[in-house]
Amino acid sequence: MSEFSLADLERIVAARAQAPVDESWTAKLVAKGQEKAAQKLGEEAVEAVIAAVTNDRKALTAETADLLYHLMVVLKIAEIPLSDVMAELEKRTGRSGLAEKAGRATA
Numbered sequence: 001m002s003e004f005s006l007a008d009l010e011r012i013v014a015a016r017a018q019a020p021v022d023e024s025w026t027a028k029l030v031a032k033g034q035e036k037a038a039q040k041l042g043e044e045a046v047e048a049v050i051a052a053v054t055n056d057r058k059a060l061t062a063e064t065a066d067l068l069y070h071l072m073v074v075l076k077i078a079e080i081p082l083s084d085v086m087a088e089l090e091k092r093t094g095r096s097g098l099a100e101k102a103g104r105a106t107a
Contacts (some may be wrong), residue, residue, distance in 0.1 A: 007070065010082045013072040041070040047072060062106045 015094035029037050044067040051059035075082065095103075 006072070006082055009068065009072050010075075013069070017073075017076055019077050028074055030077055036075065037070065037074045037077055041067070041074050044070050 013026055016024045017030045019027045019095060021028045021031050029040065044063060048063040048067050051063045072082070075085070
């Protein structure tokens with residue numbers, strides 16, 4: 001059995017975004033635009049946080065799947081490929097999180 005990856009999810013989201021809106025939740029969400037997709041992403045993030053703080057492993061697993069899916073939809077609408085996100089993460093691995101935060105400009 002091969003492992004399912006975020007790249008696989010990205011490809012599926014891209015394909016389903018092209019489907020007719022009456023046949024695909026992804027297409028319907030993309031058609032509603034970034035504001036609605038971002039709202040759904042936020043809702044899933046909150047649900048994942050609630051599952052985490054209540055130590056509900058099953059719910060946290062399911063909500064994280066929802067969160068990752070909605071993140072891929074938001075990135076698709078924004079035309080930001082997953083490879084850009086991964087490149088940003090790779091850049092950050094060269095230094096500690098504390099050093100990275102200290103290097104940010106303060107507002």
